[in-house]
Amino acid sequence: MAYLTLKDINKIYPNGYHAVHNFNLEIEKNEFIVFVGPSGCGKSTTLRMIAGLEEISNGEFLINGKRANEMGPREREIAMVFQSYALYPQMTVFDNIAFGLTLQGVDEEVIEQKVKKTAAILGLTDYLDRLPRALSGGQRQRVAIGRAIIRKVGVFLMDEPLSNLDAKQRVTMRSEIAQIHRETGATTIYVTHDQTEAMTLADRIVVMKEGYVQQVGTPYELYYQPANVFVAGFIGEPPMNFIRGTVTGGKVKFGDNMLDVAKKLGDKAAKYEGKPIVFGFRPESIVLGKQPDAHVVKASVELTEMLGDNTNVYITAGEDKAILKVDPHDTPETDAPIEFSIPNKEVYLFDGETEMVI
Numbered sequence: 420m421a422y423l424t425l426k427d428i429n430k431i432y433p434n435g436y437h438a439v440h441n442f443n444l445e446i447e448k449n450e451f452i453v454f455v456g457p458s459g460c461g462k463s464t465t466l467r468m469i470a471g472l473e474e475i476s477n478g479e480f481l482i483n484g485k486r487a488n489e490m491g492p493r494e495r496e497i498a499m500v501f502q503s504y505a506l507y508p509q510m511t512v513f514d515n516i517a518f519g520l521t522l523q524g525v526d527e528e529v530i531e532q533k534v535k536k537t538a539a540i541l542g543l544t545d546y547l548d549r550l551p552r553a554l555s556g557g558q559r560q561r562v563a564i565g566r567a568i569i570r571k572v573g574v575f576l577m578d579e580p581l582s583n584l585d586a587k588q589r590v591t592m593r594s595e596i597a598q599i600h601r602e603t604g605a606t607t608i609y610v611t612h613d614q615t616e617a618m619t620l621a622d623r624i625v626v627m628k629e630g631y632v633q634q635v636g637t638p639y640e641l642y643y644q645p646a647n648v649f650v651a652g653f654i655g656e657p658p659m660n661f662i663r664g665t666v667t668g669g670k671v672k673f674g675d676n677m678l679d680v681a682k683k684l685g686d687k688a689a690k691y692e693g694k695p696i697v698f699g700f701r702p703e704s705i706v707l708g709k710q711p712d713a714h715v716v717k718a719s720v721e722l723t724e725m726l727g728d729n730t731n732v733y734i735t736a737g738e739d740k741a742i743l744k745v746d747p748h749d750t751p752e753t754d755a756p757i758e759f760s761i762p763n764k765e766v767y768l769f770d771g772e773t774e775m776v777i
């Protein structure tokens with residue numbers, strides 16, 4: 420039996436806005452689940468329904484197989500870390516972390532022991548006497564996490580916990596959160612709009628768009644087996660390139676190039692003849708020059724961005740545009756012609772009407 424079960428969960432706000440549609444998911448104990456998607460797609464709403472902060476309009480939420488829709492937040496044994504740290508400014512780090520236990524009237528010695536253990540996990544041992552204002556953003560966020568993990572809870576919810584940190588702190592804190600999860604083993608549900616955070620932290624990712632779950636899978640599955648154009652375009656940086664066209668004689672036009680899709684379509688080739696199709700390939704999957712068993716494309720270089728470990732090359736071919744990721748030593752000239760190959764096995768085909776993978 421799954422630890423947490425969300426069955427056909429819906430959220431319709433009092434103003435009639437249907438924010439979450441038939442959300443289904445089973446979460447196992449100790450899993451690290453990430454909800455990812457653009458702003459406004461219903462991630463926080465779903466998280467808040469799990470926390471018991473928002474009423475579930477329709478559907479059932481189960482904890483250990485037991486209906487939890489009507490349980491209050493405390494009864495659910497769930498702790499939540501928010502975007503803003505919400506620390507008490509006049510209390511020391513120690514008191515902030517201890518706060519929940521102090522309220523519960525836990526024995527002082529036990530509190531001291533637990534705070535010290537939590538602080539050690541979070542690297543806050545040397546800061547216990549400080550006030551929050553004397554801490555960096557990353558340290559404050561760690562105190563907020565400490566306050567949540569010190570309570571023995573079954574589930575740990577995090578809503579964009581890194582969004583107030585700068586880029587460097589985010590990378591550090593991201594690996595710390597992964598470490599904390601390894602050490603505590605707490606079942607975690609984490610909300611972010613950042614696909615890199617999702618890919619690096621998650622055991623499984625739930626990709627959402629406009630209130631609907633698009634796909635649930637491991638980072639590997641989402642990257643290599645995206646269910647539709649949205650997921651394929653959302654996971655990966657720079658995103659997958661999409662060439663939209665109509666299949667004509669088993670081919671799709673990419674600028675002046677004709678991409679032969681008949682072989683890949685196999686017995687569906689006849690069905691798609693004359694139909695719209697989306698030809699997808701990742702920037703990192705191309706090879707410069709002519710390769711065997713590949714679609715060879717001639718295009719023009721519009722712009723290059725040397726990023727150190729790779730160069731992003733923005734190309735145009737007629738009306739079509741794409742980004743290629745190449746070795747910086749192979750950075751091409753701007754405004755010059757370029758020839759590259761898209762290996763057949765790296766091509767994704769999607770139905771142009773449904774946008775689902777073929």
Ligand code: ADP
Nearest residue numbers: 432434436438457458459460461462463464465
């Ligand atoms: P996300 O976390 O993915 O950014 P949210 O779950 O916060 O998205 O919001 C999903 C949608 O529900 C948004 O369009 C948002 O405007 C709407 N929404 C959120 N809270 C309310 C509310 N209290 N009343 C009405 N609509 C809301």
